[in-house]
Amino acid sequence: MNKYEELMSRKNEIMLESVGINFDKYETGELSFDYESLMKDVGYSLEEVRKIQKEVGVGDTPLLELRNLTKLARKVSKTGKAARIFVKDESCNPSGSFKDRRASVSVYDAMKRGYKGVAAATSGNYGAAVASQANIRGLKCIIANECYDSRKVGQPEILEKGRKCEGYGSEVVRLTVGPELFYTFLKILEDTGYYNASLYSSYGVAGVETLGVEIVEQCREKFGKDPNAVVITHAGGGNVTGTARGLIKAGAKDTKVIGASVDLSGLHMASDIAFNKKSFTTGHTGFGIPFMTNPDRSDVPRSAARPLRYMDRYVTITQGEVFWMTELLAQLEGLERGPAGNTSLASAFVIAQEYEDDDIIVVQETEYTGAGKSPIAQLNFAKENGIEVLIGDPKDQVPGENIIMPSHPGLVTVTDQNMDNLRKSYLKNAFKKVKENKIKKIDLEFLCSETKLSKEDITEALKQNNIGIE
Structure with a gap:
């Protein structure tokens, strides 16, 4: 057994020490675990989470109406109609994104349990959020940041986020793309004894629930009704999961939960060559689809981010259209x-x-911006890496080859992803874990909850894969 395999064999032990969660106690079957008990055992009620966040200036962000964008949508709409568009301005949080909600609960829990520091593995805004909250709570912080290809070249956006973490005084361990990240992060946790402020822990997801609750409360206060739909940028799943759970807790059962990701199909996220061929570091299909169809591929044994349970619709949009919207x-x-x-x-x-x-329609987040996040910086970097930047029809965009900004607002479209196909992919991944071609009845119920499919649908899928039910 080499060093990598040896460390990986201790993964569950390290996670138990660093998160304080005994994931084994939630296991209930061949595939199933008690998800709601995992969430309940966070130990902080919704009211307590809101209090924790209020202490550190997190949450209660404004809901802004985008009147001019709504007018433009109506102008190009085929019917001449369009819903009023609102955005929850999460850039008002201390480090500038909704990730402060996730970090606030995890860092508070670390402080309460007596950890001397916190650590997180991220190439996104979460590192800055953890570093910011660690400062407020008087804890040390280490961020493992996957930011380079093998040439030690990094995208402006990722490097910007790393600098922000350092600005908060965090130690930033910069890494190249690939399995190095998870190995290094486990080593950091084992060597330091720090708390794992994982994006995928129940504490982090519980912190996002307040966002969904606030959206409902603000809509009811302003308009006397719930939003028709909430559109949520989807990557690892915690954003969708936490917001949706908050909507449900607030009683907005008819509000549609719509996930949205940048289409990076054809680019492998762990590929050294493809790493800098993309111009978005999060909120893209390279994270969105794998984490939807195999949620437990995260840095904890059982992820609390389970988007397929909550998502009513999943759409993709191109890089060029998002850059265009950023400027608009x-x-x-x-x-x-x-x-x-x-x-x-x-x-x-x-x-x-x-x-x-x-x-x-409510857009559930904004994030801070900076020099590295500017469309100009990212587009110039794309050109340097052989990507054509054009104006035309975004439908002609090929990820890794070109970025096409729409020449007219009427050319902006979304592509609906087939939810049934995503559910089938989830089941395919789940069935790979089945031993001796048998599962328990509790596994059947779990799969229904995970996929929103009926028992009949799941039973048929099991038959097709020669798997029986005890």
């Missing part, structure tokens, strides 16, 4: 924000055109 938001609404939230905003611009004028 600044020029029409006077809001300069980073690209992650604009993935869902660009999608909402299209989806709003399917609704009536008095309907409400």
Whole structure:
């Protein structure tokens, strides 16, 4: 057994020490685990989470109406109608994104349990959120940051995020793309004894629930009704899961949960060559689809981020359309924000055109911006890496070859992903874990909850794979 295999064999032990969660106690069957008990055992009620967040200036962010974007959507709509578009301005949180909600609960829990520091593995805004919250709570912080290809070349956006972490005083361990990240992160946890402020822990997801609750409360206060749909940028699944759970807790059972990702089909996220061929570091299909169809591929044994349970619809949009929306938001609404939230905003611009004028669409986040997050910086970097930057029809865009900004707002579209195919992919991944071709009845119920499929549908899928039920 080499060093890598030896460390990986201790994964569950390290996770138990670093998160304080005995994941084994939630296992209930061949495939199933008690998800709701995992979430309940966070130990903080919704009211307590809100109090924790209020102490550190997290949450209660404004819900802004994007009147000019709504007018433009109605102008290009085939029916002349479009829902009112609102955005939850999460850039108002301390480190500038909704990730502060996730970090606030994890870091508070680390402090309460007596850990001296926290660590997180991320190439996104979460590192800055953890570093910010660690400062407030008086803890040390290490961020493992996957930011380079083998040439030690990194995208402006990722490097910008790393600098922000350092600005908060965090130690940043910069890594190349590939399995090095998880190995190094486990080593950091084992060597330091720090708390694992995982994106995928129940604490992090519980922190996002307040976002869904606030959206409902603000809509009811302003308009006397719930939003028709909430559009959520989807990557690892915690954003969708936490927001959707918050919507449900607030009683907005008829609000549609729509996930949105940048289409990076054809680019492998763990590929050294493809790493800098993409111009988005999060909120893309390279994370969105794998984490939807195999959620437990995360850095904890059982992920609390399980988007397929909650998502009603999943759409993709191109890189060029999101860059276009980033500039449009600044020029029409006077809001300069980073690209992650604009993935869902660009999608909402299209989806709003399917609704009536008095309907409400909420884009669930914005994020801070900076020099590295500017479309100009990212597009110049794309050109340096052989990507053509064009103006035309985004439908002609090929990820890794070109980026096409729309020449007219009417050319902006979304592509609906087949939810049934995603559910089938989830089942295919789940069935690989079945031993001796048998599962228990509790596994059947679990798979129904995970996929929103009926028992009949799951039973048929089991038969097709020669798997029986005890």
